[in-house]
Structure formats: structure tokens, C-alpha cells
Amino acid sequence: MANIELKNVTKSFGDVEVIPPLNIEIEDGEFVVLVGPSGCGKTTTLRMIAGLETTTSGAVSIGGRDVTDLRPGLRNCAMVFQSYALYPHMTVSENIGYGMKVRGVEKSKAKAAIADAAAILNLEDYLNRKPAALSGGQRQRVAIGRALVRDPEVFLFDEPLSNLDAKLRIEMRTEIKQLHRRLKTTIVYVTHDQVEAMTMADRVVVMRGGVIEQAADPITLYERPRNVFVASFIGAPSMNLLHGELRQAAGGLVFAGNEGSEVPVPADRVEALSGVLGEKMILGIRPEHTGEDATLGPRVTVKVIEIEPLGPHTLVIGMVGQEKFVAQVSSATALQPDDVVEIFLDAGKMHFFRDSNGEAVR
Amino acid sequence: MSVRDLRGAKRYWVFGACLFWLLLTLFPLYWVAITSFKRPVDVVGGPTYLPFIDFQPTMTAWIELFSGIRGEFFSNFWSSAIVATSASVIATLLGAMAAYALVRFPFKVRLLSGVAFFVVAMGGFLLGRDILGFNPVTASIIAFCIALALSVFVNRYRLPGPVLGNDDVVFWFVSQRLFPPIVVAFALFLLYTEMGKMGFKMTDTYFGLTLAYVAFSLPIVIWLMRDFFAGLPVDVEEAALVDNVPSWRIFFGIVLPMSKPGLIATFVITLAFVWNEFLFALFLTNSRWQTLPILVAGQNSQRGDEWWSISAAALVAIIPMVIIAGFLGRMMRSGLLRGAVK
Secondary structure (H helix, E strand, C coil): CCCEEEEEEEEEECCEEEEEEEEEEECCCCEEEEECCCCCCHHHHHHHHHCCCCCCEEEEEECCEECCCCCHHHCCEEEECCCCCCCCCCCHHHHHHHHHHHHCCCHHHHHHHHHHHHHHCCCHHHCCCCHHHCCHHHHHHHHHHHHHCCCCCEEEEECCCCCCCHHHHHHHHHHHHHHHHHHCCEEEEEECCHHHHHHHCCEEEEEECCEEEEEECHHHHHHCCCEHHHHHHCCCCCCEEEEEEEEEECCEEEEEECCCCEEECCHHHHHHHHHHCCCEEEEEECHHHEECCCCCCCEEEEEEEEEEECCCEEEEEEEECCEEEEEEEECCCCCCCCCEEEEEECHHHCEEEECCCCEECC | CCHHHCCCHHHHHHHHHHHHHHHHHHHHHHHHHHHCCCCHHHHHCCCCCCECCCECCCCHHHHHHHHCCCCCHHHHHHHHHHHHHHHHHHHHHHHHHHHHHHHHCCCCEEHHHHHHHHHHHHHHHHHHHHHCCCCHHHHHHHHHHHHHHHHHHHCCCCCCCCEECHHHHHHHHHHCCCCCHHHHHHHHHHHHHHHHHCCCCCCCCHHHHHHHHHHHHHHHHHHHHHHHHHCCCHHHHHHHHHCCCCHHHHHHHHHHHHCHHHHHHHHHHHHHHHHHCCHHHHHHCCCCCCCHHHHHHHHHHHHCCCHHHHHHHHHHHHHHHHHHHHHHHHHCCCCCCCCCCC
């Protein structure tokens, strides 16, 4: 049980600074997911917490203890790797128990701990198998088991589900989440998959270029993204972004899209947005907040390129002028490619971002 | 494309070519084998090919070989076996350690500190011997220690000039195999006789010969094992690091077992090299620790062209290696890493 604190941590490889000064505080028992596109520094950050990567400057503390210069083994973390990183010449139970064997834990105690972990992870039938004889999901469970018996202060997961197929990934997602619910140990989890981040985390840290773009609980990230990057990174399919500017019109403010559409700004947003009148802006609207339902509000004209039926609903991939636009319509839609259709936007769910720096205006 | 895809005449051509090559490689072995069972008259009286038809086999050459009238056969065999095995084991173990360090840890050697070492070691030796009047050995030991300490110390500072990395270190190791062995053999012989004069008998001793072989095998071991270790997934070692497994235990408990095929291949190559080595054995031994290649070569010079006995001795030198390669070859199979990652 421990909190984690990164204070002004930086990391450079040679002359390249991959992490500019970074500050994160992770509370005791929190499940934090670091998410971002590849190369955003999330894995480097995790490895710095684990001690597998040294910090160039700054301080890392775990449970109030400064561990910046401590070697990995002394930080009391357990780590699960994307590649599982099992010891191939040992059986499952030897894999799980190796750390205890090295630490000189009593044999009976170690045996009990292994049995315990195996029971939690449904590995009892495989204890005498070598990793080569296991499936991907089982291997990952062994890796988690190895972390469990460590009884660490912090669990670190480095994209643990990336090598599993889609179905197994969803199952393991739930298992890890339940594990956290049961153990209540601090977890730092790295993934590039925003769905994984949203579904598992207490708090999601969205990173880009070594910088934290936004750190918040999943719903806040979804509903109140701080900037265009977070808005388009969180949510699938990702948010539609239309470029244009805010103008004063007869009935109030309108967003005049570059492609010619005019979207009136809802009355409750006028006050916040009047400050950016005349500036280049980006209008953001998620596909799930659009539709063919005329009662929704403002409309844009979409030229349909492709139809993607998903079952519960259908996605319309199209263009608004020169900008890509995805709308979510009822699965009963009769739309065909090359149709030109009016798509309505849920005015209450629109986001406005400054074009200059991508910051949301609220 | 595989040979199995070939059809018709092409297939027979390939088959014929392979067969020809097989015969070409097997014939010398066959020839040695039958010659060792021939009587002198069957050898000198023109070629004979088939036992029992062309000539009547006899055990004479073998009986002579084992009875010891043609040199200390058993003694030579055992010195070969003992020296080859121990030198290969030691070289493989030491070389694996060095190779692992070269793969996993970055080394930085400033060229200038290397130059400093050389200058101080040589200069110190000359100074000690010629001016201060130490005996050569004392002078060289003192100069070496001072030079080593100095260069390690100097290496910590930002000296101008190039910085050598791991690849340079490996090249330096391998480069020791680039110059002719005879150069080393002479130097080693001189060194060993000098040491002998001081009371450390090195020539014709187990220790001296093994040491020379270990030193001469290390470059190849390091080179082979480095490639092998570089192919190991670093994640597995990192997992152990996070689990607080000490470095030596990671090496012996995880890295070495994962590299078993590579270790065995390297061991066999080293063993074959040491087993067949002639030059060092010729220079550094004379009676007690003489090895088999010396015995085989000696057959000709001691008794003239007695091909039957030379053949028997040659076979004895070949067979153990064939057996060992056959045994260990099965253990060289890959696939040991399966299940570690992905």
C-alpha cells in the first residue's frame, strides 16, 4: 500500500529529451492508467517508477520513500510486461515462486502463496507445465501470479494485454479490475488502447510527447476534454472536428464552418464563447451525439462515403466540405454511399476549441 | 524453394550432386578406417579397397597402438581429453560471462587512457629493469599494476579523443585471433620458460597448457556468445530485476539456462578446436602432457611412412569428437526460449 509521487522527473536519451519535467501524484490504492500514442513517454514513465530506467533529473517516491536512486529490486514494485517475460525453463509454479526462492522464503509459505495465486488466477491445473505449453492468456496470468506473490506496494502493468486476442483482452480486463478491487493495491497501468484506459482506470493520464495533456476520471475525460488532442484520443470512433470561426449573427453566436455550414451556439454557451468572437475555432462533436433526428438541433450537410453497420447502430463515414465526418445513425437507415444527407448535432454536447492552441473554451 | 519442389531430371541431377559430395567427404574417412586394418604389404603393394576381398584385415596396427610401442598412447589420449575438456569448460564459462557483460552493460574506454596504460606499463617496466635495477618479473608486475590503476582512474575524466564502446572491446578480443598463432606460440614459449626459471613450471604442465588454450579460445567464445545473448529477450531479465533477484543469480539461474543451446554449441566448437590444436601443444609440452595430435604427427617422423599405424592413431583422434558432437548436437536444438515472451 503506497502512494507514488513523481516530482519534476525528466528523462533524456543522449541529447533527446523524451520527458520534460513531469509531475504525477498517484494516491494509495488508486488504479491509474497512463495512455497515449506510441512514443508519448508512458512506458518510459512506468519504467522510471520501476527503476528499470534512471531519471535524468527529478525525484520518484513510493509510499513517501525516495526511491530515485534505488535499484528496481528494492522498490517493492511488481511488474507485468507486455511480453509476459516468463522464465522459459521453469514450470508455472517455479516461475511464480522464483522470487520467493531467491529471497529465501520458507518452502511451506512459498507453496501456500503459489497455491493462493494459482487459485485466484485459475492456474491450478497448469502448475507443472512450462510456459511453452500455455496459451497467451494463461502465460499472462502466470506473469500476474508472479507479481501477486510478491505482495508489493505497487503493481506496474506495461501493456499487459496487447498480445492477446480481442476476446481474451476483454476477459482479462475484467479480471485485472476485479483483482484491484480485491487487493486494493496501487496500480499503474500503461496502454495505448483508450478503451482499456477508460474501462479500467480510476483516473486516466493522457500523455503526448512526454507531457500530461489531461489527468482525470474517465467520464470527465470524455465529457470535458481539456483540448483537441484529448478530445480526439478518447472515444471511439473519435470526435469529429470541424474548423471555422465564431461570428455574431442576428439570433446570437454562430459557428461558421470553413465548408459553409452555420451552427448556432446554444444560449448557455454564449457567455463563455463571446470572448473568442472572431477567432479561428474548432467545433468538436462525437459521432454518438449526431444523427438523422431533426429534433437534435443544428445540422451539417454530409456527403456519404461509406456505411458501417455495427448492429446496435450504423456509422456513416462522410465528408463535410473537405473535412472528414462520422455520424451515428439508426441501423435502419437507408443511406447509401454518395448520398448527400443532413446530419443533426446534439447542441448540448458540442465542444469548442481554440484553433491556435487546441484548448477547450468553456 | 526447396529440393522437394524439384521435378523430373532436375531432381536426379541434384540427388547425384549430393551423392557425389557425400562420397567425396566420406571417402577419406573410409580410407583411414580400412588402412588401419591393413597389413604393410596391402598398403605398399598398390591400392586395395575392399576388406576380405582385396585384402585380409588385421589388428596389428591397433594392437601396436594400444600396447604402447608407438608412443605413450594412453597418456597422450588422457592429456588431450583432460586439457581439452577443462579448457573448453573454463573458456566457455569465462567467455559467457564476458559476453554477457558486453551485451548488457555499456562500457566506455577512452582511447587516451588505453594509451596511458600502454605507455606506463612499457615505460615502467623499462625504468624498473634498466634504471632501478629490479629483476624483469618484479619490474613488469609493478609496472602493470600501476598502469592498470592509473588508466582506470584516468578513464573517469573527460579526456579528449575517441571513446571506445562495447563493439570496440569485442573487436579487440576477436582481433587476437587475426594474427598467426605461431607468433603467440613463440611468445608464450619464451614467457613460460622464463616463468620456469623463476620456479613456476609452466611448460609441459596441465596448468600451462590449459591456460594457453583458455586464453586462445576466449575470443571465439565471446564472439559467439555475444550474438547469442543479444538475441535473448531483455524483458525476462528485467522481470527478475524487479523481483529483486541479484545479478549473479540472474546470470546463472536465468540467462545461462536460457542459453543452453548456444553454450553447448560454443562448448563443442571450443572443444574441437582444443582437441585438434597442434602448434601450442608442440611448443608448450614435451612428454607428460603431450596431446594426441602430436602423437599422430609423430607417427610419421618416428617410424617412417607406416600408414597403417598412422591411420589407427588418426581414427582414435577423430572418434571421440564424432561421439561428442553426436551427443551434444541433440541438445543444441533451438526452441528453448518458447514461452518466455509473446
